[in-house]
Amino acid sequence: MTPSDRGRSLFRFAAPQVFYPLAGRLAPWFAALAAVLTLAGLWLGFFVAPTDATQGEVYRVIFIHVPAAWMSMFIYLIMAFWAAVGLVMNTRLSFIMSQALAPTGAMFCFVALWTGALWGKPTWGAYWVWDARLTSQLLLLFLYLGFIALTRAIEDPRRADRAGAIIALVGAVNVPIIYFSVQWWNTLHQGASVSLTKAPSMATTMLAGMLVMALAAWAYTIAVVLWRVRPMILERERHTEWVGALLDQESTERGGRA
Amino acid sequence: MLSTFLAVLRRDLLLAWRGRADVLVTLAFFIIVVCLFPFGVGAEPNLLRAIAPGVLWVAALLACLLSLHRLFAQDHVDGTLEQLLLSSESAVLWVGAKVLAFWLSTGLPVVAVAPALALLLDLEQGGLPVLVLSLTLGTPTLALLGAVGAALTLGLRGGGMLLALLVLPLFVPVLIFGAGAVEAELSGTGAAAHLLLLGGGLAGALALAPWACAAALRISTE
Amino acid sequence: MLSTFLAVLRRDLLLAWRGRADVLVTLAFFIIVVCLFPFGVGAEPNLLRAIAPGVLWVAALLACLLSLHRLFAQDHVDGTLEQLLLSSESAVLWVGAKVLAFWLSTGLPVVAVAPALALLLDLEQGGLPVLVLSLTLGTPTLALLGAVGAALTLGLRGGGMLLALLVLPLFVPVLIFGAGAVEAELSGTGAAAHLLLLGGGLAGALALAPWACAAALRISTE
Amino acid sequence: MLEVQDLACLKGDRLLFRDLAFRLQAGDLLRVAGPNGVGKTSLLRLVTGLAMPEAGEVRWQGESIRRVREAFHGELLYLGHLAALNDLLTPLENLRFATSAVGDAVDEEACMQALVRIGLGNQLDLPARVLSAGQRRRVGLARLFLSAGRRLWVLDEPFTALDVHAVADLAATLSDHCAAGGMVMLTTHQDAPFARPPAVLDVGAFAC
Amino acid sequence: MLEVQDLACLKGDRLLFRDLAFRLQAGDLLRVAGPNGVGKTSLLRLVTGLAMPEAGEVRWQGESIRRVREAFHGELLYLGHLAALNDLLTPLENLRFATSAVGDAVDEEACMQALVRIGLGNQLDLPARVLSAGQRRRVGLARLFLSAGRRLWVLDEPFTALDVHAVADLAATLSDHCAAGGMVMLTTHQDAPFARPPAVLDVGAFAC
Amino acid sequence: MQWESWSAFWEMGGAAGFVWGSYGVTFLLVALELVLVLRRRKEAVRKLLRWRRAIGKDRNGRTDARMESQ
Numbered sequence A: 001m002t003p004s005d006r007g008r009s010l011f012r013f014a015a016p017q018v019f020y021p022l023a024g025r026l027a028p029w030f031a032a033l034a035a036v037l038t039l040a041g042l043w044l045g046f047f048v049a050p051t052d053a054t055q056g057e058v059y060r061v062i063f064i065h066v067p068a069a070w071m072s073m074f075i076y077l078i079m080a081f082w083a084a085v086g087l088v089m090n091t092r093l094s095f096i097m098s099q100a101l102a103p104t105g106a107m108f109c110f111v112a113l114w115t116g117a118l119w120g121k122p123t124w125g126a127y128w129v130w131d132a133r134l135t136s137q138l139l140l141l142f143l144y145l146g147f148i149a150l151t152r153a154i155e156d157p158r159r160a161d162r163a164g165a166i167i168a169l170v171g172a173v174n175v176p177i178i179y180f181s182v183q184w185w186n187t188l189h190q191g192a193s194v195s196l197t198k199a200p201s202m203a204t205t206m207l208a209g210m211l212v213m214a215l216a217a218w219a220y221t222i223a224v225v226l227w228r229v230r231p232m233i234l235e236r237e238r239h240t241e242w243v244g245a246l247l248d249q250e251s252t253e254r255g256g257r258a
Numbered sequence B, C: 001m002l003s004t005f006l007a008v009l010r011r012d013l014l015l016a017w018r019g020r021a022d023v024l025v026t027l028a029f030f031i032i033v034v035c036l037f038p039f040g041v042g043a044e045p046n047l048l049r050a051i052a053p054g055v056l057w058v059a060a061l062l063a064c065l066l067s068l069h070r071l072f073a074q075d076h077v078d079g080t081l082e083q084l085l086l087s088s089e090s091a092v093l094w095v096g097a098k099v100l101a102f103w104l105s106t107g108l109p110v111v112a113v114a115p116a117l118a119l120l121l122d123l124e125q126g127g128l129p130v131l132v133l134s135l136t137l138g139t140p141t142l143a144l145l146g147a148v149g150a151a152l153t154l155g156l157r158g159g160g161m162l163l164a165l166l167v168l169p170l171f172v173p174v175l176i177f178g179a180g181a182v183e184a185e186l187s188g189t190g191a192a193a194h195l196l197l198l199g200g201g202l203a204g205a206l207a208l209a210p211w212a213c214a215a216a217l218r219i220s221t222e
Numbered sequence D, E: 001m002l003e004v005q006d007l008a009c010l011k012g013d014r015l016l017f018r019d020l021a022f023r024l025q026a027g028d029l030l031r032v033a034g035p036n037g038v039g040k041t042s043l044l045r046l047v048t049g050l051a052m053p054e055a056g057e058v059r060w061q062g063e064s065i066r067r068v069r070e071a072f073h074g075e076l077l078y079l080g081h082l083a084a085l086n087d088l089l090t091p092l093e094n095l096r097f098a099t100s101a102v103g104d105a106v107d108e109e110a111c112m113q114a115l116v117r118i119g120l121g122n123q124l125d126l127p128a129r130v131l132s133a134g135q136r137r138r139v140g141l142a143r144l145f146l147s148a149g150r151r152l153w154v155l156d157e158p159f160t161a162l163d164v165h166a167v168a169d170l171a172a173t174l175s176d177h178c179a180a181g182g183m184v185m186l187t188t189h190q191d192a193p194f195a196r197p198p199a200v201l202d203v204g205a206f207a208c
Numbered sequence F: 001m002q003w004e005s006w007s008a009f010w011e012m013g014g015a016a017g018f019v020w021g022s023y024g025v026t027f028l029l030v031a032l033e034l035v036l037v038l039r040r041r042k043e044a045v046r047k048l049l050r051w052r053r054a055i056g057k058d059r060n061g062r063t064d065a066r067m068e069s070q
Ligand code: HEM
Pocket: A062, A065, A066, A069, A070, A112, A113, A114, A115, A116, A117, A119, A120, A121, A123, A124, A127, A128, A133, A134, A135, A137, A138, A196, A199
């Protein structure tokens, strides 16, 4: 074995090398898609959908509230999926994916809570009630925060990857448990004085606006995650030759520009 | 195989005995938190009675939470954990022993004094057996789930608090069914369903937590 | 003279910043404890509103209590405390700096988020300013009293719990007047008397606690 | 027996060493040398399997230690920088636990003799907290006398804090273990009177 | 200058030593010797005033150190077994804090130079947690270069974990301090190349 | 189109605070996230370049020199 062979066999993570430029090329397209869909959704939501008979204009919050709530739950599932893949297959890219998803998921989770609270005040008369769905959303936010806090608190990336993966999986097992327990807990105490399912049956234009906004949220998530994955790949693969070459190129460009 | 389990169990119980102060103080914490409530909320008996099961369960949960970081911390600092991980036995074994010893020395005393405190808050007598039963089923679950969190946050700065953040969402279902059992019993609905769910949770935690915990420990000491 | 004070203050704030996670997590703990209560007690808004001031104050107290052991522990373990005690400046100075940095990094955030949590528990809006004021006066008192306890229990086994046991009796009056202030305001009696007492407590603690704490540190490191 | 190939160790930003290779056979005493911070402790932790290498492999009897973990750990004794003492327990209790936790069946009498032999006869009943620096170290080293059955000893600065007599004693014990067909791998900055001068592995030569 | 009279030290129920007496004058380098557990660390802590003697007195310039505590601590530098490093701070931050906390006005540049001089030039920005054993020790020792103004240095096993170069360096620094009229009192089990052989105080001779 | 005027649109039937509060915070967070994410790459590249220079792997140091001499 020649020394250079050895050097190459030292770092043999091909996948990130392929994924890095791919992510860079795809992300702007998804971002553009997200922008277009958002504009379309807002137009549908504000100018096409009619005023709601019972709630008046407040209901227009729905066009971000529901997509955000959906995204926050989907993203957690995807995060846990990548964590599991990482633990089983021992691929670094999966861990990176799951960590790149978390902040966006937490953001959507917070948005769902915030918009729900602002919606609740005029419709229920309180910013917050301990309804089952609301409560499980709050706990989901805590799960996100725990995952982020843990992965940030550990400096060694390898340890952070695995520890984060474990807590993501434990959390994923717990999400349904939390959801059902909270539901049961609540119905025991008070009759469903407030219930989201009693929401007014929707006009098709409302539904369309909501769906378009949900698609926009998907596109946005994909774009942001692709962008976030790139520097994470660079940082972890900095010892590889391809990152070295890439950085050299980058610094020449900078030097050239200066 | 059993020798590792027994060695760890024996040592941890010996340590608990040597550091009796600790065990007593976990208890004292439980008692004090419960006693703080009348000060904070006001001494009205009806109000206190209404919140009694919730307060007792929350206090038990906090007492467990606050002693959790002790579970592996000392062994991590002084290098014992490294040695245990170098044992040729499966880590699941001694992790189980450690959690068992932990529960015996912190959970059990809490379960034992809970009825007395319930009387202090004027909980109706009919609720006492259910309270004890729900704590007996619930606190081991808390210990098992908490052990995973303790292993993950080992040696991190602010570990104790990070631990709290990680495990509290996991503790919520236990709390709901635990406190719910007592309230259901008092309201006449019957606590059987709640207790069954608590039992199921314990079985699930017993089956999964030691593995997760052992994996977490290997990661944390790397 | 001031140089020691400033050096310690600067370093402790830097450490708090370096370990931001810590500060955030203390906060998260406060939030979570408040959120646990509805799970234990049930979601009925009237009940929750009635216990809201008490729950918020108990949670603030617990959050302070649980971060207290951090105040000197690290410096004790790594020998920094010995070095500080060998400084030719008076120990009262740097003890004051440490407590100040501690309050800035744990008490202040709690005071800042308390109003949001009060809304979660549906506390009436009129009570919010009094809640914030009472916490602003009360939490530094807790930190000062707690520092004495932290110094006394330094390096003892089960220190965290022993600490809780030692300082909780001292904390109870603060809790009573703090939660009492909010309740008095809501019931229309006016909170002035309560707040005055809290202010007096703070002044007293400021005058005495650093000395007691310095003496306790000398004893603990011997 | 123990074979290390192409080992690389990454710490944070820094690649400490790469392409490190050596082998250890029955009777070998290997001293890992190099200046402070070159990566000796890191190497020892890789060899024991407590840490995972960035690249390369550690082999025990020809098999990767990750595949034969249990068998390997059954043959290994590792004493690190940390003494693995619980401050509340006495030296005797600590030693008994340390041996039985890793599955060695050692009775109390043997533990006591090991402690007496290493010079802690008067400290058997003190909590480890009050022991002096050298005495703490000795409690850890007492395990050597009870672990003749474990073939590979990996010791991180075992001579630290020991007085001259204890150093000579320990060196003799290590030499005996090798003479009986064991393997020893250690780091130290001090000279010690080994029976035969040990082989030296200079980590600095593989540094990046 | 420093005078110790009739000192006795009781630990638990064991009287470690009694009637211990010595004096240290400008330019003296004193090595406290004795086997493990004889009471060297205990003696050093008595001398610095961190612990109180069972009997006897420690005098600084003829006055009991309990009466002139502040003046005495202004002249004293003590480095114990523990490195007094915070794991989160970098060596530079640790060193700056260590000096300014005891009231020495030292600027950042000087701290940096001290660290570079002691061989930590590449570790200035790492958190102390990840340093190797020897590097941790060095951060503490860097204070020596910034404390020439403090006359009495009391060092507990300063050579522990240091590699051979660092040991030689440190010995030279200590010899220089004495040559410049300072006083050094240290314990060690290792030999070190001092400029002049140090005076030896055998604690064992006073043991009970 | 159901809005009589722009001002009616901005008033949102009296629910302006709630609706615009929701949309405002959401888009603020999205903008913040985008800024952070895009800046993060630049920072990472800068940090890595500094690191490569520190460990002396920077081949570009030489290229730069060559370019200057040209
Ligand atoms: C902080 C308060 C709130 C939170 C955390 C919250 C949370 C959620 C969540 C998680 C969902 C998705 C549920 C699913 O798809 O299964 C959702 C959907 C929805 N929410 Fe909210 N919500 C809040 C307040 C409100 C309010 C005040 C209203 C209106 C009165 C409302 C109306 C809706 C509607 C209409 C849906 C769609 C229902 C469906 O697709 O089944 N929400 N919310």
